[in-house]
Amino acid sequence: MAEIRVENLHKAFASFTAVRDSTFTVRNGDFFCLLGPSGCGKTTTLRMIAGLELPTSGRILLGDEDVTFKQASARDIAFVFQLFALYPHMNVRANISYPLRSQGMARNEVKRRVEEAAKTLRITHLLDHPVSGLSSGDRQRVALGRAIVREPLAFLMDEPLGALDAEFRELMCGELRALHDRLGATTVYVTHDQLEAMSMADTIAVMNQGVIEQLGSPQEIYDRPATLFVADFIGSPPMNLLRFEGRVGRGDRNVRLGGADVAVPEVHEEGAGGALVLGVRPEHVRLQDDAPYRARVIDSEYLGTTQIVTLAGIDGTGIKARMPSDIAVRAGDHVGLSFHAEKLSLFDGGSGRAIRTRLHTEAAHG
Amino acid sequence: MSRGISHAHSIVEPGPLSRNIAGIIVIVYAVVALVPLAWIFLTSIKTPPDSISYPPKVIFDPSLEGYCNLFTTRSRQTAEYLETLAPPSGLCEKIARDRNMVIVGPSNYAPRFLNSLIIAFGSTALSVLLGTAAAYGFSRFKVPLKDDLLFFILSTRMMPPIAVAIPIFLMYRELGLSDTKLGMILLYTAVNVSLAVWLLKGFIDEIPREYEEAAMIDGYTRLQAFFRVVLPQATTGIVATAIFCLIFAWNEYAFAVLLTSGEAQTAPPFIPTIIGEGGQDWPAVAAGTTLFLVPILVFTVLLRKQLLRGITFGAVRK
Numbered sequence: 043m044a045e046i047r048v049e050n051l052h053k054a055f056a057s058f059t060a061v062r063d064s065t066f067t068v069r070n071g072d073f074f075c076l077l078g079p080s081g082c083g084k085t086t087t088l089r090m091i092a093g094l095e096l097p098t099s100g101r102i103l104l105g106d107e108d109v110t111f112k113q114a115s116a117r118d119i120a121f122v123f124q125l126f127a128l129y130p131h132m133n134v135r136a137n138i139s140y141p142l143r144s145q146g147m148a149r150n151e152v153k154r155r156v157e158e159a160a161k162t163l164r165i166t167h168l169l170d171h172p173v174s175g176l177s178s179g180d181r182q183r184v185a186l187g188r189a190i191v192r193e194p195l196a197f198l199m200d201e202p203l204g205a206l207d208a209e210f211r212e213l214m215c216g217e218l219r220a221l222h223d224r225l226g227a228t229t230v231y232v233t234h235d236q237l238e239a240m241s242m243a244d245t246i247a248v249m250n251q252g253v254i255e256q257l258g259s260p261q262e263i264y265d266r267p268a269t270l271f272v273a274d275f276i277g278s279p280p281m282n283l284l285r286f287e288g289r290v291g292r293g294d295r296n297v298r299l300g301g302a303d304v305a306v307p308e309v310h311e312e313g314a315g316g317a318l319v320l321g322v323r324p325e326h327v328r329l330q331d332d333a334p335y336r337a338r339v340i341d342s343e344y345l346g347t348t349q350i351v352t353l354a355g356i357d358g359t360g361i362k363a364r365m366p367s368d369i370a371v372r373a374g375d376h377v378g379l380s381f382h383a384e385k386l387s388l389f390d391g392g393s394g395r396a397i398r399t400r401l402h403t404e405a406a407h408g
Numbered sequence: 409m410s411r412g413i414s415h416a417h418s419i420v421e422p423g424p425l426s427r428n429i430a431g432i433i434v435i436v437y438a439v440v441a442l443v444p445l446a447w448i449f450l451t452s453i454k455t456p457p458d459s460i461s462y463p464p465k466v467i468f469d470p471s472l473e474g475y476c477n478l479f480t481t482r483s484r485q486t487a488e489y490l491e492t493l494a495p496p497s498g499l500c501e502k503i504a505r506d507r508n509m510v511i512v513g514p515s516n517y518a519p520r521f522l523n524s525l526i527i528a529f530g531s532t533a534l535s536v537l538l539g540t541a542a543a544y545g546f547s548r549f550k551v552p553l554k555d556d557l558l559f560f561i562l563s564t565r566m567m568p569p570i571a572v573a574i575p576i577f578l579m580y581r582e583l584g585l586s587d588t589k590l591g592m593i594l595l596y597t598a599v600n601v602s603l604a605v606w607l608l609k610g611f612i613d614e615i616p617r618e619y620e621e622a623a624m625i626d627g628y629t630r631l632q633a634f635f636r637v638v639l640p641q642a643t644t645g646i647v648a649t650a651i652f653c654l655i656f657a658w659n660e661y662a663f664a665v666l667l668t669s670g671e672a673q674t675a676p677p678f679i680p681t682i683i684g685e686g687g688q689d690w691p692a693v694a695a696g697t698t699l700f701l702v703p704i705l706v707f708t709v710l711l712r713k714q715l716l717r718g719i720t721f722g723a724v725r726k
């Protein structure tokens with residue numbers, strides 16, 4: 043197992059830049075998720091780490107070795123492809139043993155390792171089957187088997203659950219994480235599905251248009267999104283972004299929004315002005331009849347224990363609120379909204395950057 | 409779908425009426441297409457007089473005279489001379505004696521047939537080899553001017569090859585390639601390779617790159633990945649391409665007439681030159697044609713399985 047360091051990685055296809063100046067470190071044994079919408083450069087980043095694509099500039103270090111321009115076959119990294127890419131003309135055993143046979147490993151050692159991997163993944167009974175008849179879940183396991191059998195320095199997985207049915211995906215999520223915990227293997231996992239990333243990752247890198255917007259634990263990313271993009275991308279429904287014009291400065295604890303004073307975490311930087319954005323998670327919105335921020339109920343979506351209520355502020359801003367289902371709301375109701383002050387985020391609307399507040403400082407102090 | 413319950417039309421399964429119509433069309437077509445072949449085969453087992461009798465004989469005593477004549481050369485002798493000879497040793501000798509002839513040696517059919525085999529299979533192998541390599545390159549790598557090159561390759565087929573027969577004839581004479589097997593192999597390869605590149609590129613494009621990439625991640629070089637992972641997947645395409653190339657090279661007549669006359673002559677220009685006494689020896693010509701059909705038939709039937717097998721066996725979900 044080894045640490046992966048990516049330094050100023052850049053990749054351009056002709057005039058199009060797919061990955062822009064990426065720098066991050068995947069700690070030894072970390073489950074690291076590259077999360078972002080389709081086309082943001084996740085696969086390209088992963089392929090450069092694997093050696094299937096050469097970077098335009100930048101460095102990739104595996105352990106302490108610079109592998110930037112090494113052949114894929116010389117990197118000792120396992121890769122799980124989105125479409126599994128099992129060799130169709132070989133059976134399950136041959137597929138799993140294929141990476142071992144390239145090393146010229148002794149026959150009985152190969153057999154032992156393959157059977158061990160198969161046992162770990164509970165596919166021993168499939169070893170002598172052709173891969174063509176397998177269910178997608180079993181194919182996924184065979185692909186994983188081919189990866190773990192080598193005991194590589196790191197695992198790279200490109201949306202490995204993307205081709206599975208929804209119910210199976212959840213199951214495999216759990217299995218993948220359990221496998222990771224057992225092997226303690228450094229893993230870089232690419233997905234566009236925030237739930238997968240949230241539930242599995244130790245560290246998430248949120249990517250957008252080739253740029254890593256934020257690096258952090260799932261909780262950090264959820265609680266303290268570093269940019270408007272992250273705030274909007276993470277969470278279902280995502281964070282409400284209430285735009286307003288104004289100024290904030292160091293020490294401010296209020297912003298003026300929609301004709302109401304709204305309490306926010308104390309601002310801890312010099313301040314910003316002009317277009318600002320208040321970020322409110324749906325679960326931090328409460329109905330409060332006498333609250334000064336007024337809104338109208340548009341609609342409510344019942345989800346069992348909770349409901350998602352869609353509201354419109356006075357200026358027409360759409361707001362989603364998550365609240366217990368037993369709170370009765372009717373479309374057309376006029377209500378007051380209060381926000382959970384300590385949890386709110388502030389953004390500079392121009393740059394999209396989060397404004398530092400007590401939220402950040404407190405987290406930094408633990 | 410259960411027939412007992414549902415009477416609704418299926419949009420994918422033909423109904424009984426259209427099935428019958430389709431069956432009739434196929435049978436009629438097969439008869440039309442097979443009659444000439446049957447005629448050739450029947451002629452090959454007639455005697456020369458039967459083969460030219462009018463009205464044509466449908467019922468006749470089969471004879472191997474055509475096949476004997478195909479493989480031998482004979483000369484007519486006087487009855488007195490024939491009396492002095494020992495009794496005929498084989499079937500063909502006997503047939504010859506009945507016509508007052510003796511066999512004086514083998515004909516050129518066997519060597520011409522062998523030439524055909526060497527030239528057709530040689531050029532097919534070369535076309536498929538070059539085609540596979542070029543198609544893989546075009547399919548997987550950034551080739552400068554890729555589209556132009558592919559179009560150029562295709563454009564070599566836009567004129568009927570025979571249109572350049574005269575320049576090629578002169579060129580071959582200068583180069584000493586006239587009437588050589590190598591010359592014919594190169595010529596047929598030049599014609600076939602464009603077809604091979606285009607056909608194979610289509611097949612190789614269909615093979616997901618991930619297979620090779622997986623193999624490279626698994627510790628193999630690109631070349632190893634090509635041989636172990638791509639080639640087995642491309643078998644269907646390679647076989648289909650080989651059959652097309654082989655059929656062209658095997659049947660080619662015009663260039664063979666023009667460029668070969670002796671050492672490298674193939675069977676197609678040779679067969680019509682088989683002459684008997686007082687005109688064409690039709691049973692021998694028919695026998696030569698019948699035998700000429702066999703290699704393609706065998707090759708196609710042997711490779712039928714490969715041809716029909718799916719490309720990826722559904723192991724990758726698309």
Ligand SMILES: Nc1ncnc2c1ncn2[C@@H]1O[C@H](COP(=O)(O)OP(=O)(O)O)[C@@H](O)[C@H]1O
Pocket residue numbers: 055058060078079080081082083084085086087
């Ligand atoms: N080989 C390539 N040539 C040109 N553009 C490419 C190539 N590979 C990827 N791209 C482009 O780079 C961008 C990022 O692609 P990718 O890394 O596959 O995104 P993701 O995996 O995040 O969906 C996309 O816009 C894609 O069109």
Ligand SMILES: [Mg+2]
Pocket residue numbers: 081084085086200
């Ligand atoms: Mg991708």
